[in-house]
Amino acid sequence: MDTAKRNTSATLKSRIQNGDVVYGMSLLTFSPTVAEIAALADFDFVLIDMEHGHGGLPEALPCLHALAAAKTPAVIRVPDSSSSFWARKAIDLGAQGIVFPMIQDPQSAAKAVSFCRSPVSPAARASRFGLDGHCQKDLLIICQVESPEAVECAEEIAAVEGVDMIMVGPLDLSAGIGCLRNPKDERVMEMVDRVEKKVLGAPRKEGGGPFLGRFGTALDSPEAFRDRGYRLVRVNLDVTLFRNACIQDVINFKSTKLC
Numbered sequence: 652m653d654t655a656k657r658n659t660s661a662t663l664k665s666r667i668q669n670g671d672v673v674y675g676m677s678l679l680t681f682s683p684t685v686a687e688i689a690a691l692a693d694f695d696f697v698l699i700d701m702e703h704g705h706g707g708l709p710e711a712l713p714c715l716h717a718l719a720a721a722k723t724p725a726v727i728r729v730p731d732s733s734s735s736f737w738a739r740k741a742i743d744l745g746a747q748g749i750v751f752p753m754i755q756d757p758q759s760a761a762k763a764v765s766f767c768r769s770p771v772s773p774a775a776r777a778s779r780f781g782l783d784g785h786c787q788k789d790l791l792i793i794c795q796v797e798s799p800e801a802v803e804c805a806e807e808i809a810a811v812e813g814v815d816m817i818m819v820g821p822l823d824l825s826a827g828i829g830c831l832r833n834p835k836d837e838r839v840m841e842m843v844d845r846v847e848k849k850v851l852g853a854p855r856k857e858g859g860g861p862f863l864g865r866f867g868t869a870l871d872s873p874e875a876f877r878d879r880g881y882r883l884v885r886v887n888l889d890v891t892l893f894r895n896a897c898i899q900d901v902i903n904f905k906s907t908k909l910c
Contacts, residue, residue, distance in 0.1 A: 659722035659723075662724070662747055662789040663695070663696055663724040663726070663747045663748055663789075663791055664747065664748070664789050664790070664791040664815065664858075665789070666695070667791070667815075667816075667862055667882045667883060668858045668859050668860075670882075671695075671882070672876065672877055672881065672882055672883075672884065673695035673696055673882065673883050673884070674694060674695050674873075674884050674885075674886075675694045675695055675696035675697055675698055675726070675883070675884075675885045676689055676694050676697060676698070676885060676886070676887045676888065676889060676892070677697075677698045677699075677700045677704075677728075677885055677887070677888040677889065678697050678698065678699050678700060678704065678714060678888075678889050679700050679703060679704035679705070679888055679889055679890050680704070680889050680890060681699070681704055681705065681706030681710040681711065681714060682714070682889070683713040683714050683716065683717040684717070685889050685893075686699075686714040686717040686718050687717040687718070687720070687721055689723070689889070690717070690718050690721030690722075690723035691721055694723065695723075695724070696723065696724045696725070696726050696747070696748070696883075697714075697718055697723060697724075697725055697726070698725075698726045698727070698728060698750065698885055699711050699714055699715070699725055699726070699727045699728070699746075700728045700888075701727060701728060701729055701730045701737070701741075702728045702729065702730045702752050703728075708740050708741075708744065711727065711741075711744060712744055712776075715744055715745055715746070715776075719745070724747040724748065725745070725746050725747060725748075726746060726747065726748035726749070726750060726791070726793075727741040727744070727746040727748070727749055727750070728749075728750035728752060728795075729741055729749060729750070729751060729752070730752075731752075732751040732752055732753055732754060732759060732762075732763050733759075733762075734766075735765075735766040735769070738751070738763065738766035738767055739766060739769055742767060742771060742775075742777055742787070742790065743771060743772060743775035743776065743777050744775075744776055744777065745775075745776040745777040745786075746777075746790075747789065747790065747791060748790065748791035748792075748793055749767065749790065749791070749792060749793065750793045750795055750818060751763040751792075751793065751794050751795060752795045752797065753795065753797060753798070753801075754794040754795055754796060754801060754808060755798060755800055755801050755804070756800070756801070756804045756807070756808065757804060757807040757808050757810070757811050760794050760808045760811040760814050761811050761812075761813075763792070763794060763814075764792055764811060764812070764813035764814060767787065767790060767792055767813070768787075768813070771786055771787060791815050791816065792813055792814055792815045792816070793815065793816040793817075793818050793864055793883075794808055794809075794811075794814050794816070794817055794818065795817075795818040795819075795820070795823070796808065796817055796818065796819050796846055797819075797820060797823030797824060797826075797827060798823075798824070798827040799824075799827055799828060799842065802824070802842045802845055802846055805817060805845070805846045805849040805850060806849040806850070806852070806853050809849065809850045809853045809860075809861035810853055810854070810861070812856075814860070814861060815858070815860045815861065815862060816860065816861060816862040816863065816864045816882070816883060817846065817850045817861055817862075817863060817864065818864040818865070818866065818883075819843055819846045819847075819863070819864070819865055819866070820865070820866030821834030821835075821839050821840070821843055821866075821868065822834050822866065822868070823866070824839050824842050824843065825839045828842075834868055834870070835870065846863075847863060847879055847880060850862075850863050851863065851880045862882040862883065863879075863880050863881045863882060863883075864881065864882065864883035864884070864885075865881045865883070865884050865885070866885055866886075867884055867885065867886040868886065869886060869887075871886070
């Protein structure tokens, strides 16, 4: 397999700060084997989705073990942004990034950041069980904007101290205006464009942020992501990749004349 190998010694956050565009996939099956395959395929990160996947913290841990063995950062999307429980647990497990869904305003963004500031226990995996006292400085804090109300506040959300990245997804925005699964709707694309301009036009913080992240679709081109200023991109899900491969395999077999 001929791919450009990533720098496995750098953290996900430092790569983004240094100008890299990182590309990952979402893990909804909570399968450590699938996580390991994704890492060996050389994705830059794997997003363990506790918002839409069936698994929780006990199921996430073996996936983090598999990713760590292949030197691939794990990002966790927590199921709820209103409580510190999920964020603190995800950090303790050793995630290099946290995605907070449904951030509506700067107040909820500031609250999410505060959840990430509690000291990490020396008994936690994130601190290498007490051997690493600086793990939190490398944590990538991502706020997801997925409603018309949040779009209006995107610049203020991005300005909150501690917010490293604003994540935007056309599918989420399409649901917010009643045209689910139509990410190319003109109203959706206008909202995406506004978020991009607000975030990229915001004053720069220490480290270069706020940055832009994107839940993309197969309709988007890699060049478009780079040209529009995105630093973190996730297009596919493990279940989607497996579904498509299965369908194509059946089509290939059944379209062949066997006699």
